[in-house]
Amino acid sequence: MYTRRRFLRFPVTLTAAAVIGPAVLTACSDSSAPPSAKSGGGTLRYGAAVEPDSWDPHAASTAVTGRLLRPVLESLVAVAADGTVKPWLADSWTVSPDGLTYTFTLRAGVTFSDGTPFDAAAVKANFDHVTAAKTASKRAAGLLGPYKETEVVDPRTVAVHLTAPHSSFLGSVGSTFLGFHSPVALRDHAGDLSSGGAFVVGTGPFTFESVTPGQQAVFKRRSDYNWAPPTATHQGQAKLESIVVLLLKEDASRVGALTSGQVDAAELIPANRLAGLRGQNGVQVVRKAVPGVPYTYYLNTARAPFDDPRARQAVRHAIDFAGIVKGIFQGEYEQAWGPLAPSTPGAEPSFAKPAWEYSKEKAEKLLDEAGWTGRDGEGYRTKDGKRLTAEQPYVQTFVSAQNHTFDVGVQDALKQVGIELKLVPLDSAGSIGRTGKGDYDVFAFAWQGSDPSLLGNLYHSKSQFGGGGANGSRVKDAEIDGWLDQAEATVDAAQRAELYRKVQRKIVDQAYSFPAYIATMDVARHGKVNGLLLDVDANTDFYGIGVA
Amino acid sequence: MSTVTALLDRPAAAGARRGALLRSPARLAPLVLLAAVALVLVFPGVFATHAPEATDVAAALRPPGAEHWLGTDQLGRDVWSRLVHGTRLSLLIAVGATVIGVGGGALLGLVAGCGGRQVDFALMRVVDVLLGFPELLLALVVVALLGGGTVNVAIAIGVAGVPHYARLVRGQARLVLRSEYVEAARVLGVPAWRSVLRHVLPNVGGPLVVLASIGLGSAIISGSGLSVLGLGPVPPDADWGSMVADGKDFLQTAWWISISPGLAVSVVVVCTTLIGRSLQSRAVR
Numbered sequence: 001m002y003t004r005r006r007f008l009r010f011p012v013t014l015t016a017a018a019v020i021g022p023a024v025l026t027a028c029s030d031s032s033a034p035p036s037a038k039s040g041g042g043t044l045r046y047g048a049a050v051e052p053d054s055w056d057p058h059a060a061s062t063a064v065t066g067r068l069l070r071p072v073l074e075s076l077v078a079v080a081a082d083g084t085v086k087p088w089l090a091d092s093w094t095v096s097p098d099g100l101t102y103t104f105t106l107r108a109g110v111t112f113s114d115g116t117p118f119d120a121a122a123v124k125a126n127f128d129h130v131t132a133a134k135t136a137s138k139r140a141a142g143l144l145g146p147y148k149e150t151e152v153v154d155p156r157t158v159a160v161h162l163t164a165p166h167s168s169f170l171g172s173v174g175s176t177f178l179g180f181h182s183p184v185a186l187r188d189h190a191g192d193l194s195s196g197g198a199f200v201v202g203t204g205p206f207t208f209e210s211v212t213p214g215q216q217a218v219f220k221r222r223s224d225y226n227w228a229p230p231t232a233t234h235q236g237q238a239k240l241e242s243i244v245v246l247l248l249k250e251d252a253s254r255v256g257a258l259t260s261g262q263v264d265a266a267e268l269i270p271a272n273r274l275a276g277l278r279g280q281n282g283v284q285v286v287r288k289a290v291p292g293v294p295y296t297y298y299l300n301t302a303r304a305p306f307d308d309p310r311a312r313q314a315v316r317h318a319i320d321f322a323g324i325v326k327g328i329f330q331g332e333y334e335q336a337w338g339p340l341a342p343s344t345p346g347a348e349p350s351f352a353k354p355a356w357e358y359s360k361e362k363a364e365k366l367l368d369e370a371g372w373t374g375r376d377g378e379g380y381r382t383k384d385g386k387r388l389t390a391e392q393p394y395v396q397t398f399v400s401a402q403n404h405t406f407d408v409g410v411q412d413a414l415k416q417v418g419i420e421l422k423l424v425p426l427d428s429a430g431s432i433g434r435t436g437k438g439d440y441d442v443f444a445f446a447w448q449g450s451d452p453s454l455l456g457n458l459y460h461s462k463s464q465f466g467g468g469g470a471n472g473s474r475v476k477d478a479e480i481d482g483w484l485d486q487a488e489a490t491v492d493a494a495q496r497a498e499l500y501r502k503v504q505r506k507i508v509d510q511a512y513s514f515p516a517y518i519a520t521m522d523v524a525r526h527g528k529v530n531g532l533l534l535d536v537d538a539n540t541d542f543y544g545i546g547v548a
Numbered sequence: 549m550s551t552v553t554a555l556l557d558r559p560a561a562a563g564a565r566r567g568a569l570l571r572s573p574a575r576l577a578p579l580v581l582l583a584a585v586a587l588v589l590v591f592p593g594v595f596a597t598h599a600p601e602a603t604d605v606a607a608a609l610r611p612p613g614a615e616h617w618l619g620t621d622q623l624g625r626d627v628w629s630r631l632v633h634g635t636r637l638s639l640l641i642a643v644g645a646t647v648i649g650v651g652g653g654a655l656l657g658l659v660a661g662c663g664g665r666q667v668d669f670a671l672m673r674v675v676d677v678l679l680g681f682p683e684l685l686l687a688l689v690v691v692a693l694l695g696g697g698t699v700n701v702a703i704a705i706g707v708a709g710v711p712h713y714a715r716l717v718r719g720q721a722r723l724v725l726r727s728e729y730v731e732a733a734r735v736l737g738v739p740a741w742r743s744v745l746r747h748v749l750p751n752v753g754g755p756l757v758v759l760a761s762i763g764l765g766s767a768i769i770s771g772s773g774l775s776v777l778g779l780g781p782v783p784p785d786a787d788w789g790s791m792v793a794d795g796k797d798f799l800q801t802a803w804w805i806s807i808s809p810g811l812a813v814s815v816v817v818v819c820t821t822l823i824g825r826s827l828q829s830r831a832v833r
Contacts, residue, residue: 251797272801323605327622330609330801396696396778401797408783409623412603415784423782425696 042221042241044529044547046540047254047266051214051247055196057177058130061138063448066176067267067539068245071206071219071238073179076104076123077170078229079450079536083345085170088229089118089180089203099165099491106156110227112182113207120158124150125183127160129190143172165489167496168453171345175537203227205238205543219243219542232543233531239546258283258524264547265525265532267540271329271402274522282527287520288534289343293447293454294336294515295403297410298472300441301512305388310370312511316356318363318417324409325517328402332522336515339455339507343518345536346452346497348504355508363417372418381418389420390441395431398445406516407444436466443472446519450536452500456484459507473512480506575826578819585635585816592633598626600633601784609802619804621794630786631808637787638813641702641771641780646764648706650756653713657752660714661721662744672718678711684770688779696779698787705770709763716759720752758831762824765817772813788813 048068054060057069076090087093090104110118127150130140141147145166151159162169172178181193182201192199196211205228206219220242228235246263248254251270258266259280269277269285277283299306299315306312321335338351367381367388374382381388392407399407411421421442426434434440447454447470456463461476463469480503487499507513521538528548535541588595597617604624612619618627660671678686683705690704721744724730730747734740774780775789776796783790788809795805 252799270797272798276800320605323608324603324623327605327608327624401793404778405622405794409603409605411784412601412623415601425778425782427695430695 042239042547043244044240044242044265044542044545045244045246045263046542047248047257047263048245049249049251049254049266049268051249052196054194055200055208055211055217056135056181056193057179058126058140058181059135059137059194060140060177063537063539066537068217069179069200069202069208070176070204070535070539071243071542072200072204072208073176073181073202074204074227075174075176075179076106077174078231079171079174079345080231081536083171083450083536085174086230088174089227093170095170095491097491099167099489100162101159102162102169103153103157103159106158107227108156110203111224112180112184112201112203113222114182114184114201116182116184116201118180118203119155120152121155122180122183123158124152125186126180127178129181129186130178134190140175140177143175143177145169145172165491167488167490168451171451206243209242215247217245217247219245228543231535232541233533234544238543239531240542243542255524258526261526264529265523265540267521267523269522269524271332271522274332274524275330277524283524284527285522285524286532286534287522288538289341290448290519290521290538291341291344291536292449293339293458294341294518295406295444295446296336296339296472296513296515297442297444298513299511300438300443300472300474302438302474302476303441305370305372305390306441308370309510310366311372313356314363314366314370314417315414315419316511316514317359317366318419319410319413320358321514321516322358324406324413328405328409329517333517333520336518337508339458339504339513339515340452341515341518343538344452345450346500348501351504351508360417367417367419375418378420379418380415380420387420388418389422390414391422391424392442392444393424393426393431393434393440394444395428396425397428403444403446403516432465435472438465438474444516445470445472448537452497452504453488455500455503456488459503459512460484475507475512477506477510477512575822578822581815582819582823585639585819588632589635589639592636596626596629596632598629600630600786601625609798611802612804618808619802621791621802621805622798627791627805627808630791631788631812634787634791634809635812637698637781637785638768638771638789639816641698641705641787642764642767644699644702645705645709645767645771646760648703649709649713649763649767650760652706652710653715654717654752654756656710656714657717657719658721658744658748661718662725662740662748668718671714675711675714675718679715683708683712683766684773687770687774691774691779696774696782698781698785701771701774701780704774705767708770709767712763713756713759716755717752720755721748724748724751754831758824758828761827762821765821765824768813768817768820772809 048064050062050064052060052065052068053062054065057065057073074089076088078086078088080086089107089110091107093102093104095102106120112118127144129135130137130144131147146162146164148161148163151161153159180202185199185201189199196217197208200208205222205225207222209218209220211217221238221240223237225237246257248257254266255269255273257263274285278285299312301307325333325335337355338348340347342352371383372381372388376382376387407423411423414421435443457469458471459475459480460471461481463471464474465471483499483503487496490496521534523532523540525532530546530548531544533541533544602625607620607624608622610616610620616626618631620626656671660668686708687704690707691700694700694703724747730743733743772789775787776793778793780790781787791809792806795802798805
């Protein structure tokens with residue numbers, strides 16, 4: 001059993017794997033993706049980083065589903081880069097004074113690629129599909145919010161009724177996740193939508209030809225397309241004949257596919273590869289800060305030690321965020337200051353600039369004031385003989401390597417001022433159990449989105465973990481609750497924006513949470529690709545892209 | 549297995565060539581290297597130039613040089629000092645795992661070998677099934693059940709090694725039990741448990757040590773492998789595997805973060821395997 005061969009081979013191969021593991025994986029995944037499309041000829045070969053969990057945006061949870069299906073499935077409205085809402089498949093709309101009914105007048109002459117006309121009945125069929133229990137929507141139903149029903153007033157007029165005011169509704173219907181399938185596809189192939197390919201039929205400038213799971217997805221131009229939104233850079237049919245999306249999950253293989261010319265463009269380039277890519281002939285990087293909530297540390301304000309604002313502020317002062325960001329992301333990313341990334345519509349503008357300072361002295365002083373004056377044998381602070389210690393549970397599979405390294409940097413920064421941060425690896429179920437009970441001191445995560453209403457899910461007292469929300473700091477702040485409720489109910493855009501800004505200022509003022517860095521979506525392209533822009537969600541806009 | 553069972557026919561061989569190991573330089577080198585590693589393990593503070601977990605973001609990703617002999621990682625931690633301090637956890641996991649594997653295997657093997665036919669059959673079928681899984685997969689299953697962390701990784705690798713050791717011990721035990729001197733002891737009225745302790749165990753010990761010394765190498769590999777996957781020691785503790793994982797995104801830009809611990813694993817594994825192999829060939833000769 002223990003032959004000479006076995007013993008010699010085992011250690012050697014595994015050691016090699018231990019040293020050059022990622023490179024080996026890279027090579028494997030490279031060869032598994034077939035170079036199916038020929039270069040040029042109006043075809044864009046695009047390296048995507050994540051495989052959708054479902055190709056039906058109504059059901060999917062992955063952001064990439066919305067990103068890749070935007071060329072196929074269109075929405076009632078388009079959201080411009082500044083967050084304003086423009087007409088698209090709806091020419092115009094009205095909102096009832098109570099904020100419960102949105103009435104859309106639909107654009108005439110729009111058809112699905114299977115020939116079905118786009119009308120009020122199609123809107124109703126889609127929204128009913130999103131909210132059907134059978135769809136088990138992970139994202140889209142949440143965007144619709146307190147949806148009651150869709151009423152077909154006439155073929156070109158549709159009214160959406162809500163059970164409660166939902167001020168982010170209009171922006172949400174601009175999302176691909178509330179894009180429109182052909183009602184015929186919904187009727188005949190509802191069970192097949194998730195697998196993608198020709199089952200997914202929309203009104204967009206491209207049709208979804210085929211998908212090979214784990215490898216690629218192919219999209220073809222639709223010649224009679226003529227209803228691009230005003231946010232688009234041109235009108236009429238798309239510039240590309242076809243799009244071939246290669247699914248390249250490993251960072252190294254995606255970057256390798258780009259440098260070897262196997263793809264014309266690739267998304268989500270890791271920060272430490274950007275400098276090297278920029279130097280390569282003809283490669284350019286298109287970047288945009290990802291809107292939403294940055295990777296943020298939430299301090300549990302419901303129990304000691306972080307129920308004391310001085311302890312929270314001390315932690316914030318103690319961490320050299322800028323230095324850690326620079327080390328991990330090679331100077332490519334910026335430190336974040338506010339609860340929302342500055343690229344998010346509705347982000348408080350003052351938090352584009354420093355909102356606190358890095359000062360170990362201030363941290364030490366605040367901790368002294370909070371009564372943590374003793375020191376134990378390991379140099380940690382104590383109060384009444386009890387060590388100043390905090391636990392941060394995390395789920396390894398959900399935390400990227402960079403964010404985990406960030407946590408380790410924070411751990412050492414806190415040690416330097418006498419706070420012990422214990423990183424506690426858990427499985428998903430264990431983590432949900434701990435957070436649901438509030439049994440943690442620090443929790444960290446990011447949340448993508450392009451509307452300030454996501455603050456409600458993170459800071460409203462009713463949005464606790466375990467109750468469907470993600471109030472990581474377990475904030476119960478009556479003032480914040482009031483502002484959030486008012487913002488949700490108001491239909492006045494200016495008033496709504498001001499309310500959300502107040503919420504953001506209070507969060508920073510109380511140090512309920514603090515963000516780490518602003519992630520950016522970096523899409524690298526070869527010189528022959530032109531017109532590559534990123535939309536409000538920092539997603540690639542395929543419609544305007546041309547290939548020389 | 550057959551090579552190792554051959555040992556039993558020459559119970560006196562083990563002692564006869566003691567010393568041969570030290571005479572050949574090829575055999576001496578791994579011993580010297582391992583002795584050096586052991587020194588580092590016991591006195592890491594003497595060899596380290598910095599605190600292993602101390603970050604210094606101003607000095608992030610420095611290449612190897614006078615101040616940082618093996619460079620720094622993305623948080624500015626000194627790779628050499630982390631390597632030195634990581635020795636202890638890397639080897640403790642491996643040694644712990646081997647002890648668990650040998651202990652568990654010896655117990656299981658002795659019970660199967662010296663127990664009745666039915667006990668033997670039942671235990672060995674369980675062992676057969678476990679042997680059907682690759683060791684690392686078995687270890688992953690155990691980690692999935694227990695969760696990650698230093699101690700659990702050691703237990704996982706140890707448990708995964710138990711079937712191999714159990715097979716060996718069981719085979720040896722049956723052979724010894726059938727030998728003439730045990731027969732003689734039984735005729736003289738020596739109780740069975742006494743025979744097991746006085747005759748079976750010492751004769752099983754030799755091949756077990758050989759197998760364990762070779763198995764130590766694969767335990768280091770498995771431990772590092774699980775750490776690379778992020779299942780090993782929790783920061784700020786670090787072993788060589790977690791250091792490799794730390795640097796895997798920087799192979800193109802800062803190769804020194806992963807290469808140094810990777811080389812350390814290779815060197816130690818080659819040394820322990822060489823020693824194990826020479827023990828083995830000496831015993832078989």
